[in-house]
Amino acid sequence: MTAEELAPPARGRRRRWEEVPIPLRAEVAARLGAEVTAATSVATGFSPGVAVRLTLQDGRRVFAKAVARDWNRDTLALHRREAEITAALPPAAPAARLLLSVSRAGWTVLVLEHVPGRPPRLPWQPKELALVLAAVDGLSKLLTPSPVSAAPASELVGFADGFKRLRQRREAAGDPLDDIDPWAVRNLERLELLEASWSGSVRGDTLCHFDLRQDNILIQGSRVTFVDWAQALVGPAWLDLACLLPSVAAQGGPAPWTIFGSHPLGRSVSEEVLAPVVAAMAGYFLLRQSLPPPAGMPTVRAFQRALGLPTLAWLRHICD
């Protein structure tokens, strides 16, 4: 993939810290024990709310996220989930600790430890990719068995049904699915069967981040930190590796199959077990690329379209 073909930036529409109601900001300052003197918005990430580095009067730095129900109802639930998961992560986890969260009157504010560093450079560089891939291995070991009670991946609702919903759209509405890859459309029934085996493939007892991507990773020297734990669930140790790889390919890295089969987490996973997961991810992206964007997230569909390409290429590599 050339630089021109890189996925669009993982950036949404950020809100300003000053848009958080004054009483909530005052409560945050009171609980932190210091006033906020500067707020610098962070561009990366899609959640339609505030993501900001705060400087406090005593010189400390913290990271905050905030969202209102009116901005996006689903994001409010995700932020609340992120607070629960993050608070329950073991201290040794390579994650930012939750300092406090405030949820009331249709708002949630999370304040986390500020992680120094930056996301991996794009296009992906071999050294940073190797560092991150090793960190994913370490993460899965640390989080097995899952130290957090989270939903099992096998019971995930509204995920492994993209091809089914595309097939239903074709049948019910006579939609020719012109905007969907022709190979996928030709193989729709077969791919629907494959994604339906998701539940059987994702049994496991590892806490998986389940949203691993360049914009949810921070690197400082050789230290890798994983942020944004809202989607975490319990599944097999290799699930996070499988989820990360399509985005690596979409952002200038190697094809997923060239990494998965030689990675310590992926090499013992049979194609029979892997295929339903890749099918579910491909169906997820292909369906979403054609749906209207969620509230406050005008850029996410183009990003999902770009991630769908290497995911589908991986699926074809397994299926053909």
Ligand SMILES: Nc1ncnc2c1ncn2[C@@H]1O[C@H](COP(=O)(O)OP(=O)(O)O)[C@@H](O)[C@H]1O
């Ligand atoms: N604890 C933190 N310290 C410093 N920067 C962070 C921290 N958490 C996230 N970030 C940066 O802020 C961006 C947005 O945060 P994230 O939690 O991923 O929000 P979103 O839900 O919008 O994806 C990330 O891409 C990352 O670069």
Ligand SMILES: [Mg+2]
């Ligand atoms: Mg994020």
